[in-house]
Amino acid sequence: MHPVIHVDHLCHRYGSRYIYKDLNFALAPGKIYGLLGKNGVGKTTLIKILMGFLRPVSGRCTVFGEDSHALTPAVRARIGLLFEGHVAYEFMSIRQIEKFYAPFYPNWDKRIYYRMVDKLKLSPGHLIRQMSCGQRSQVVLGLLMAQQPELLLLDDYSIGLDAGYRRLFLDEMREYLNLGNRTVFLTSHVIQDMEDFVDEVIFLERGGRLMTTSLEQFKNRFACYRLKVSNGNGTPGIPQGMKREEILSACPMLENIEIHQDYWDLFTFATGRELAGALNTRNLPGNLLEPVNLSLEDAFIGYTGRY
Amino acid sequence: MIQAIFRKEFFKIRLLTLFTLAAHIAVLLFIYVSTRRLFILDHPEVVWYRVLHLGRIHYGLLKYIPLISGILIACFQFLPEMLGERFRLSLHLPVSPAFVALSHLVVGITVYCIMALVDLCGLGLITGLFFPWQGIEISLLTALPWTMAGAGAYLGMALALLEPDFRLKAVNLIIGAGVTGLYLQNVDPGAYGPSLVLLIVPLLLMMPAILLPVLRFRYRRVG
Numbered sequence: 001m002h003p004v005i006h007v008d009h010l011c012h013r014y015g016s017r018y019i020y021k022d023l024n025f026a027l028a029p030g031k032i033y034g035l036l037g038k039n040g041v042g043k044t045t046l047i048k049i050l051m052g053f054l055r056p057v058s059g060r061c062t063v064f065g066e067d068s069h070a071l072t073p074a075v076r077a078r079i080g081l082l083f084e085g086h087v088a089y090e091f092m093s094i095r096q097i098e099k100f101y102a103p104f105y106p107n108w109d110k111r112i113y114y115r116m117v118d119k120l121k122l123s124p125g126h127l128i129r130q131m132s133c134g135q136r137s138q139v140v141l142g143l144l145m146a147q148q149p150e151l152l153l154l155d156d157y158s159i160g161l162d163a164g165y166r167r168l169f170l171d172e173m174r175e176y177l178n179l180g181n182r183t184v185f186l187t188s189h190v191i192q193d194m195e196d197f198v199d200e201v202i203f204l205e206r207g208g209r210l211m212t213t214s215l216e217q218f219k220n221r222f223a224c225y226r227l228k229v230s231n232g233n234g235t236p237g238i239p240q241g242m243k244r245e246e247i248l249s250a251c252p253m254l255e256n257i258e259i260h261q262d263y264w265d266l267f268t269f270a271t272g273r274e275l276a277g278a279l280n281t282r283n284l285p286g287n288l289l290e291p292v293n294l295s296l297e298d299a300f301i302g303y304t305g306r307y
Numbered sequence: 308m309i310q311a312i313f314r315k316e317f318f319k320i321r322l323l324t325l326f327t328l329a330a331h332i333a334v335l336l337f338i339y340v341s342t343r344r345l346f347i348l349d350h351p352e353v354v355w356y357r358v359l360h361l362g363r364i365h366y367g368l369l370k371y372i373p374l375i376s377g378i379l380i381a382c383f384q385f386l387p388e389m390l391g392e393r394f395r396l397s398l399h400l401p402v403s404p405a406f407v408a409l410s411h412l413v414v415g416i417t418v419y420c421i422m423a424l425v426d427l428c429g430l431g432l433i434t435g436l437f438f439p440w441q442g443i444e445i446s447l448l449t450a451l452p453w454t455m456a457g458a459g460a461y462l463g464m465a466l467a468l469l470e471p472d473f474r475l476k477a478v479n480l481i482i483g484a485g486v487t488g489l490y491l492q493n494v495d496p497g498a499y500g501p502s503l504v505l506l507i508v509p510l511l512l513m514m515p516a517i518l519l520p521v522l523r524f525r526y527r528r529v530g
Contacts, residue, residue: 103308
């Protein structure tokens with residue numbers, strides 16, 4: 001089966017700052033992918049490249065088999081794109097914006113749009129500029145769904161939405177995905193929303209390092225172990241003044257370390273036993289490792305780092 | 308599809324169009340009153356001598372009105388598109404970017420032409436009430452370059468607003484100002500007459516030039 005999106009040796013930079021040097025991944029049809037990463041890792045840039053709003057410095061991106069910087073109108077008609085911030089023509093009303101988009105899409109279904117927008121209990125003449133961010137998101141999502149696209153690209157759909165509107169957004173999306181053979185590629189800062197929603201997550205890190213996994217696998221395998229800092233009176237723990245890099249070089253299985261005043265949190269995909277063994281070889285008390293329960297958000301921050 | 312774009316543009320500039328049209332009509336009324344005043348204060352032969360032989364312009368107020376209208380139409384059309392880069396919404400539609408850009412331009416140019424036509428017809432009518440055919444001809448030949456200046460201002464402003472690169476924005480503004488200035492030189496009434504056909508060329512060239520900033524906006528390379 002041909003991938004919906006194929007990114008091959010993608011390289012992009014702003015000035016001399018490289019965002020990606022060799023990014024590679026492919027999205028299979030019919031799945032929901034979440035692109036996760038901290039601010040500035042290039043999530044929006046990637047969406048812009050995929051939709052041809054930016055040309056990459058090198059490498060190739062294809063969407064439905066066409067080069068992303070030369071998408072034909074026929075392929076664009078198969079893609080629903082949500083711009084970051086729920087960008088919409090705010091000078092139009094609910095009815096006017098539906099009439100604007102409808103002629104461009106052959107599969108346009110205005111019943112879908114009005115089913116979603118009617119939940120807002122606003123008159124069809126209500127201007128978008130007079131709506132809250134959440135209300136606007138519902139209108140924009142309604143427009144995307146009415147297109148009935150095969151591929152949905154949602155750039156930071158959660159921005160500016162409260163918990164209720166985020167839930168509504170995801171519920172509407174689930175309903176839409178039930179129609180089958182739809183692929184969704186979304187970015188978000190709110191990792192909890194991904195739980196029970198996405199099939200696979202793509203972690204994007206600075207420099208373009210990438211990890212693709214299922215959320216279930218990530219939750220099961222990624223772990224945090226806490227190790228106390230020695231107070232200097234002979235109590236066992238991490239010696240005061242020890243450098244982060246020393247432990248990272250001693251334990252290559254560590255993904256990240258968060259340093260607190262009294263303890264260090266060590267994040268790894270390895271088991272506690274493997275980590276303890278590696279610490280023991282450096283005369284550190286691996287036996288004192290305490291497993292820490294992680295929420296999905298804790299795990300995400302543990303993996304990507306706090307800053 | 309083109310109707311959808313026309314409708315969208317209409318929503319953006321309908322109020323501005325009404326206000327600007329009202330302003331143009333108000334200026335024409337003022338010109339009518341001041342022309343009539345010339346004939347009340349002086350004998351008709353003196354007024355005719357001043358206007359037809361000495362080249363006095365009694366409708367000078369009309370010189371910069373098209374210019375302001377052209378700039379305003381471009382701003383009302385393209386500023387909402389460029390704020391938050393909303394133009395991406397139109398450029399993601401399943402039609403070619405050239406189609407999108409030129410449809411926008413057709414709306415702006417049409418609205419501007421209506422205003423220019425109101426100016427020229429109004430001026431012709433007012434002049435015809437007080438002067439012979441020669442007076443109408445001179446006044447229209449004098450005002451026509453001014454309306455062309457408004458078209459140049461509209462196109463120059465559109466070029467500058469749509470351009471994503473700030474340096475090229477400045478270049479487009481300079482080009483727009485240069486072309487506009489060409490039509491606003493202080494010359495004798497009707498002096499542009501023989502060269503009007505040639506003076507249309509810069510405007511015709513600026514119309515397809517709008518595709519350059521639009522395509523640069525659509526397929527940007529930042530690196």
